[in-house]
Amino acid sequence: MSNFEAAALAHRGARRRDPADRLGLVTAVLLAVAAYAASIGHDFVYDDVHVIVDNWLLHSLGNWRAILASPWWGVEMYRPLTSLTLAFDWTVGGGSPLLFHVVNVLLHAVVTALVFLLARNYLPTFGATVAALAFAVHPVHVDAVASVVGRAEVLAALFVLGAVLAYSFDGRLAAAGDVTWRRWLSSFGCLALLALALGSKEMAFATPGIFLIVDWLDAKQTGTRPADRFARHWVLWTGSVLLTAAFLWLRSTVVGGLAGVHAAPGIEGEGVVARALVMAPVVLEYVRLLVFPLRLSADYSPDFLRPVAQITLTGFAGFAAVLLAVLVAVQNRDRAPVVSFGLAWIGGTLLIISNVLVPTGLLLAERSLYLPSVGAVLLAGWAAGWVAVRRKDVAVAVVALVVAAGLARTILRVEVWRSPGPFLAQLVRDAPGSYRSFWVASLLAYETGNRERGEELALRALEIQPAFPNLWQDVGRRYAEDERWLEAAHAFRAEFRLDSARQLAAAEAIVNYVRAGELDSAAAVGERAQRLDPTDYRVMIARSDLALARGRPLEAMTLRRQVAWQFLGVWQYWHLTADAALEAGHCPEVERSMARIAALHGDGEPLPSLVERAELARCEVGG
Numbered sequence: 233m234s235n236f237e238a239a240a241l242a243h244r245g246a247r248r249r250d251p252a253d254r255l256g257l258v259t260a261v262l263l264a265v266a267a268y269a270a271s272i273g274h275d276f277v278y279d280d281v282h283v284i285v286d287n288w289l290l291h292s293l294g295n296w297r298a299i300l301a302s303p304w305w306g307v308e309m310y311r312p313l314t315s316l317t318l319a320f321d322w323t324v325g326g327g328s329p330l331l332f333h334v335v336n337v338l339l340h341a342v343v344t345a346l347v348f349l350l351a352r353n354y355l356p357t358f359g360a361t362v363a364a365l366a367f368a369v370h371p372v373h374v375d376a377v378a379s380v381v382g383r384a385e386v387l388a389a390l391f392v393l394g395a396v397l398a399y400s401f402d403g404r405l406a407a408a409g410d411v412t413w414r415r416w417l418s419s420f421g422c423l424a425l426l427a428l429a430l431g432s433k434e435m436a437f438a439t440p441g442i443f444l445i446v447d448w449l450d451a452k453q454t455g456t457r458p459a460d461r462f463a464r465h466w467v468l469w470t471g472s473v474l475l476t477a478a479f480l481w482l483r484s485t486v487v488g489g490l491a492g493v494h495a496a497p498g499i500e501g502e503g504v505v506a507r508a509l510v511m512a513p514v515v516l517e518y519v520r521l522l523v524f525p526l527r528l529s530a531d532y533s534p535d536f537l538r539p540v541a542q543i544t545l546t547g548f549a550g551f552a553a554v555l556l557a558v559l560v561a562v563q564n565r566d567r568a569p570v571v572s573f574g575l576a577w578i579g580g581t582l583l584i585i586s587n588v589l590v591p592t593g594l595l596l597a598e599r600s601l602y603l604p605s606v607g608a609v610l611l612a613g614w615a616a617g618w619v620a621v622r623r624k625d626v627a628v629a630v631v632a633l634v635v636a637a638g639l640a641r642t643i644l645r646v647e648v649w650r651s652p653g654p655f656l657a658q659l660v661r662d663a664p665g666s667y668r669s670f671w672v673a674s675l676l677a678y679e680t681g682n683r684e685r686g687e688e689l690a691l692r693a694l695e696i697q698p699a700f701p702n703l704w705q706d707v708g709r710r711y712a713e714d715e716r717w718l719e720a721a722h723a724f725r726a727e728f729r730l731d732s733a734r735q736l737a738a739a740e741a742i743v744n745y746v747r748a749g750e751l752d753s754a755a756a757v758g759e760r761a762q763r764l765d766p767t768d769y770r771v772m773i774a775r776s777d778l779a780l781a782r783g784r785p786l787e788a789m790t791l792r793r794q795v796a797w798q799f800l801g802v803w804q805y806w807h808l809t810a811d812a813a814l815e816a817g818h819c820p821e822v823e824r825s826m827a828r829i830a831a832l833h834g835d836g837e838p839l840p841s842l843v844e845r846a847e848l849a850r851c852e853v854g855g
């Protein structure tokens with residue numbers, strides 16, 4: 233054990249009485265707030281719009297039962313606690329982004345404080361302060377804190393750190409033979425915090441593994457055997473494993489599997505070995521972002537980050553980096569156990585999002601490095617302390633320079649997230665060559681009226697990532713806007729083929745095939761969609777359009793009437809039913825549907841025109 237860590241152990245019992253501790257803690261917290269203060273006035277940006285603004289479920293805390301039973305976004309993830317906090321913010325703040333951003337900044341400040349407390353368990357005040365300061369201003373955190381949906385990362389880190397501190401405290405109580413209420417509080421508090429972490433984000437699945445390395449480091453710090461340390465509260469650890477397994481089961485029932493539906497672009501259908509080969513070069517990006525995050529990006533999709541399932545030079549370097557980290561951790565397990573702990577923390581948390589164990593929806597996202605960076609700043613705190621033992625002035629100067637640079641880079645990056653327009657333009661600059669940057673550039677071109685350029689960019693995005701249903705959806709809607717019905721239908725059909733749960737895509741494909749006169753193609757899509765879900769109202773309405781085009785008004789009327797009975801209070805569906813009934817000359821249904829329209833909508837449009845058509849068809853209405 234180094235002299236630096238020996239000093240940490242010597243001061244461990246007195247750290248709460250040390251004024252320098254309070255100064256370090258308060259300084260780090262204030263710096264965390266200062267770094268993100270400007271984000272409080274920001275708008276909803278990027279994923280915030282889809283996850284929050286367009287999601288009615290999160291617009292009232294009264295929907296809490298449905299929130300607990302629903303995925304986070306689409307059918308990909310399950311983060312009920314994060315969703316509940318967003319619903320709370322919307323309810324209290326009336327949908328204004330202000331409260332969302334205030335909460336994110338405050339949560340980041342709390343996490344920074346917990347990082348200090350964790351570091352102070354194992355490092356002297358100076359090292360712990362450096363770790364907390366580095367965490368407070370680390371530029372890679374901007375994606376998690378300035379983006380509202382990044383709250384999932386912040387909440388997960390908060391509760392994981394809380395659970396780790398409670399677990400470590402429980403270990404100390406167990407070692408002292410404490411069986412009082414404090415032991416019960418620490419044990420059940422640890423499990424409660426773990427449950428909250430699991431409900432925040434999938435990254436928390438690494439927590440039982442983190443508990444093991446905490447026991448190991450606590451044993452090293454106290455000069456005891458790790459096995460003895462673990463044995464004193466193995467029941468708590470077993471409880472954490474069972475709780476994690478239970479939540480994993482719950483999550484799989486909600487999202488339909490361990491990893492949701494869609495794998496990250498480039499690893500669709502790949503096995504463990506192929507995924508490891510694809511992710512090996514990404515390790516270098518992890519290292520760069522944690523150590524030198526000068527260049528940042530909200531997107532790391534192909535071909536900005538190119539997935540290749542074979543050995544490459546960068547892939548070899550990535551495997552070498554992993555091997556080097558393992559060797560350093562093993563070599564320093566006795567001389568500098570905090571170094572081994574920090575590396576293990578980074579590796580264990582990154583493993584959850586690495587796509588190796590199970591495929592996820594992203595190759596890399598900066599926000600997902602929020603929790604792994606705790607291990608990185610512990611290494612920074614240890615290194616600063618090691619230098620300070622030899623040259624305090626040099627250590628202080630270097631730390632001041634690094635923290636100032638980090639703060640400046642963070643403040644500049646926070647500004648990028650101010651509003652959708654500047655953010656999307658920056659995304660295109662940040663990730664040249666990625667399918668998402670071409671897609672975003674396409675959206676911007678369409679917004680400026682340059683539809684030809686917009687189409688060109690969208691097609692370039694599809695060349696890179698043809699298996700992304702959202703992209704096909706956007707292309708289809710653009711073609712439909714331009715009344716290019718057949719091309720729109722092909723795009724919607726491609727979307728439906730990629731994701732058979734998208735019944736709306738099937739309906740849009742049917743409608744556009746009908747407009748293009750391709751009735752057989754419309755029927756083929758309709759038959760498949762009907763087999764998958766025979767009661768989907770959107771497909772039923774689209775099939776009714778097809779029936780009318782084929783001269784089958786009675787079939788169209790039946791389909792529309794079934795939808796109208798699903799939505800008794802929606803007059804528009806009764807209008808559609810009446811229209812088909814008039815085409816079929818089915819006067820009883822005309823009379824029934826028009827009565828419904830009158831009861832729901834009064835005598836306004838479109839009732840007079842329907843009455844006129846009914847009279848021409850010699851149907852008696854209104855009598």
